[in-house]
Amino acid sequence: MPLTPTTSASLVDQAIEGMRALLASGEWTVGTRIPPEPALAAALGVSRNTVREAVRALAHLGVLHVRRGDGTYVAAATEMQALMRRQVDRVDLEHLLEVRHAIEVRAAALAAERRTAEDLAVLDAIMARRHEALEKSDGEGFIGADVDFHVAVVAAAHNPLLAELYDGLVETLRASIDLPGTADALAAEHDAVLDAVRAGDPVAAAAAGAELLDHVER
Incomplete structure (x- = not known):
């Protein structure tokens, strides 16, 4: 030939x-x-x-x-990420939160069905970092761990396209996180998501993910 x-x-x-x-x-x-x-x-x-x-x-x-x-x-990292970031810069906060709901709630349910032992170990380590940063009043460390938690839940869904779409929201997510006071008001909500994912309960994971985002919007 x-x-x-x-x-x-x-x-x-x-x-x-x-x-x-x-x-x-x-x-x-x-x-x-x-x-x-x-x-x-x-x-x-x-x-x-x-x-x-x-x-x-x-x-x-x-x-x-x-x-x-x-x-x-x-x-x-990818053309999709670049496109998502350009779009995020142009939309209203309300629209952005709706997209977060669509991705994160579904991802939590999928993570409960598909998570591996390695995924759970990663999530446990992130939550430990989050708690430690709070105790040390490490604002930057807390925000980093909080973002990593959401990214890790989406990653545990094992849907590459979903993860790539969410990756385009990460910087906006990071900028939207408030520094905690002496207590972490959303600790219980994060724990509920992780507990449901660990238990392999997609219905509870989706409900916990929605509850967490509802508190974020308040």
Whole structure:
């Protein structure tokens, strides 16, 4: 069978796929600066011009952000995440909360059905961090653990598309969390979600997830 000649367009696609692989593997995380053109060209086995075109394409999609004189940074892990973040910036808070309900409540139910022992260990560790941060009055640590809890529940649903959609809400979620006082007003609601997921009860998990979000909105 004759070989198909390699075109400049296919080389750009090859470079884009190589960069997507680096994003998917976690080697390139959001906020980090990617290597300069010469290093990328060598790593991907293409020319600098090809790398430049690939970077331009991913920047247009919102995955990369080019800062003149400073370099290129990862803005989103996937095109879906970039799209979700753009949409989130344009919608009302009420609409955003409705989307959170749609994703988190369903994810809690699915997590109760599909969670693994590893998922439960991750959730237990996050809750321990959350309680410890509260005791130490570590506001940043508390917010980080709170966000991680919601992300871990969605991850325990084992639906990659659901997780990717939710990932686009994470930064907005982080900004919306209030620092706790001397007591964690939502500790019982978080515990109820985890208990239902652990028990494998999707109905109780969905109800607990909805109750938690109802308290967040008040």
